[in-house]
Amino acid sequence: MLPSYEDFCTRVAEVESQMKAACIRAGRPAAEVRLLAVTKTHPAAAAEYAARYGLRAVGENRVQEGMEKRAQCTMPLAWELIGHLQSNKAKLAVAHFDRVQSVDSEKLLRVLAQAAEAQSKTLPVLLQINAGNDPAKFGAEPADAPRLLELALTLPALRVEGLMTIAPLSEDRDVARRTFANLRTIRDTLSAQFGVSLPELSMGMSGDLAEAIAEGSTLVRVGTALFGQR
Ligand SMILES: *Cc1c(COP(=O)(O)O)cnc(C)c1O
Secondary structure, three states: OOOOHHHHHHHHHHHHHHHHHHHHHHOOOHHHOEEEEEOOOOOHHHHHHHHHHOOOEEEEOOHHHHHHHHHHOOOOOEEEEOOOOOHHHHHHHHHHOOEEEEEOOHHHHHHHHHHHHHOOOOEEEEEEEOOOOOOOOOOEOHHHHHHHHHHHOOOOOEEEEEEEOOOOOOOOHHHHHHHHHHHHHHHHHHHHHHOOOOOEEEOOOOOOHHHHHHOOOOEEEEOHHHHOOO
């Protein structure tokens, strides 16, 4: 059940204060970290809440679900795809999303670039890296990241803005923290190797956003803490 808009506002304020506290502990300006409201499984009204509150963007993990909600939404909002994308949905993803965060293979890079070119678009993307080496998670292996980026940089219809990861499910907060530190190291190494900046580090969710911010996250993707259990 979607909370009322008033409840939602209280929840966002709580998440924003956690984000701010994490920034202070890390010695980072609060403006460096943005909040992506993850609206998956919730009705289009969840996205309307986010827009009404003044959030810039929402995240969806399925193409079909995201495009249906977007069609119902009247407020200006950026839509980001954060879930696994199959190449046969690449065209739709390019048509209906403002950024794809879940790019994890050469094949997907190629089909997205082809679709973006055909639609005369430049598609912003993040490379999803399995920085926690979790067999249960999608994402390219860290060792494959240079090859992916090298290819991406040859595709003018794509703009690589940074990296994304999901930490393994664990009771131990150090597991998440190590995963996020690893993603940042991978980013720093790629930046130096390829001479590109890769500013966006999309990492941290409801349960581990403080660890992510401590390790340099610039975008936390939060669903449950804003909209309740799915
Ligand atoms: C669902 C989801 C989130 C949000 O998770 P919460 O724990 O509900 O905050 C973040 N990132 C991805 C990729 C997701 O699929």
